[in-house]
Amino acid sequence: MSIAETKTEKLDGWNRPPTMEPEGEGELLEIAMGPHHPSTHGVFRMDVTLDGERVMRLKPVFGYLHRNHEKIAEGAAYLASMPYTDRLDYFCSLSNNWAYALAVEKLVGQAVPERAQYIRVILAELTRIQNHASSIGFLIQEMGASGTPLMYAFREREKILDLFESLTGSRMMCNYMRFGGCRVDVSAAWLASARKVVAGLPAFVDEFEALLTTNEILMARCQGVGVLKPDLAVNASVTGPLLRASGVNYDIRKVDRYGIYDRFKFRVPLGDHGDVYDRYMVRVLEMRESIRILEQALPEIPAGPIMDPKAKIRGFRPKPGEAYGRIEAPKGELGFYLISDGSPNPYRYRVRPPSLINLTILEDMCLGQNVADVVLIFGSVDIVLGEVDR
């Protein structure tokens, strides 16, 4: 039976994770994993209560990187927040840019020219590939395979970051998209080098999979670990590869069809067991689908303007109203909620961070597991603290 057919009992019982009973005698041990634990990808703490090796209770603690991004954005003009969105999920600055631009375009009802739409899709999919490759690399690193898979992933990520750098001037803090288009046009030479990089990607994914997918240790450590049931995942607002690994078919690229995603043929990979291994597998398959989208988008890209000529740069004051724009970022649903009161600054600026909301369910996934598996389960959620803490 696939996991999508299983049902957990009453929904309203879900507001708490189950209480664990200790086995045998002895004392419970409370440990703080973090904030400087090497597996936490930054400054993040898990207060774990252990019964021997078994996890009885786990509370995530964060906020160490909190800088109140939303407050800063409410004191700045709309465009002035664009470079700051790069710093949310600093692995995927281009998808952050897109989500923010999309929300503002919804707020003012702005169209985006064809060529800019293509550029956005190409950059977002390249971002997705490098994010998934490195997140798998980190996951395997945490499993104890020091170096090799992560270095393979970073070798490929480097090629993609070189593309970003030659286009936007920065490897990670791209600050590239604008309301109604993009900042600079792509050259023919850039497109040629992008095509070359994309042509090399399938071989990389093959190599990556040959190393990992049927690796005995990886299978033993990942299969059946950190299972997340689909109805609980939906109820806990989990999104992205984590949700799809539990077998829920929900990809915002397919549901909202924002940008021009309705023009490309691609499939949504789904997991069958909802464990760490499925999350690994869904990410690998998503990389393959992203390559497919890139192979369709790169040759088709039309000539034309990259900015809406009617787009207003100076004196940008949206009419009063509000808008919620969301995209399928590599880590899940990234949304921006904006309220305008007619002034040059947003009255309310809210980031819906997928990393933070996916952590809601971390405790439920870890209960009853070994403490060594907590590191793996946490790694399979794929978070970036810049986005969790904002």
Place this chain on the structure above:
Amino acid sequence: MKTFEEIKTAIEAAVPGAGVEFVPNPSPSAQHSIRVAPDRAIEIARFLRDDSELAFDFCSNVTGVDWLDKEISEKVKVKRTVTKTVDGVEQSVEETADETRKRVEPGYLEAVYHLFSIAKKHGPLVIRMRTGNRTDRVELPSLTPIWRGAEFQEREVFDLYGIVFKGHPDLRRILMWEGFKDHPMRRDYVDPDDYEYEPTAHDAVLKRAQAHQAAAGK
């Protein structure tokens, strides 16, 4: 998705006296919202989640908005009787005049929920709740029992805006440290001069260490 009229009728049929109010959104996004009465919010939320046609099983985004006291000055046409001298004769004449009147709309805090349906692939439905004021009547019911995904987000709204969610299983500060006094996302929040100051527990830790060492016989 059903129209807002249909959603409103469906809610009022399922939860009598729900007090659902339509809030139009003039922006081109046309994402209108409904305002619900806080005391019926749990029932309404459960209906929205469990109804087979609406099926809003996915609570994507939870956030707060701070609306300050608003001073509204409006021009009102007033009729008044004036005594005037017309052609040497005193007459009382009615005339209309513009008068500016000022009134203060009290501020409030608002919790906003963006709901989507994964089963039916529609959305967003925006529901809003208002607190009584910004100072002492800041309680709203927590929707975490309905959507677990609201747990951390409601904690964040509590932390940054100071809305107290009744029925939340674990309402603590999430981004600011424990012991922090104010709510930094409020519009009238003023940075303290010593905002880098963070109380540390060193006195308590020292006391515990001394007690421990005394017990260990050192």
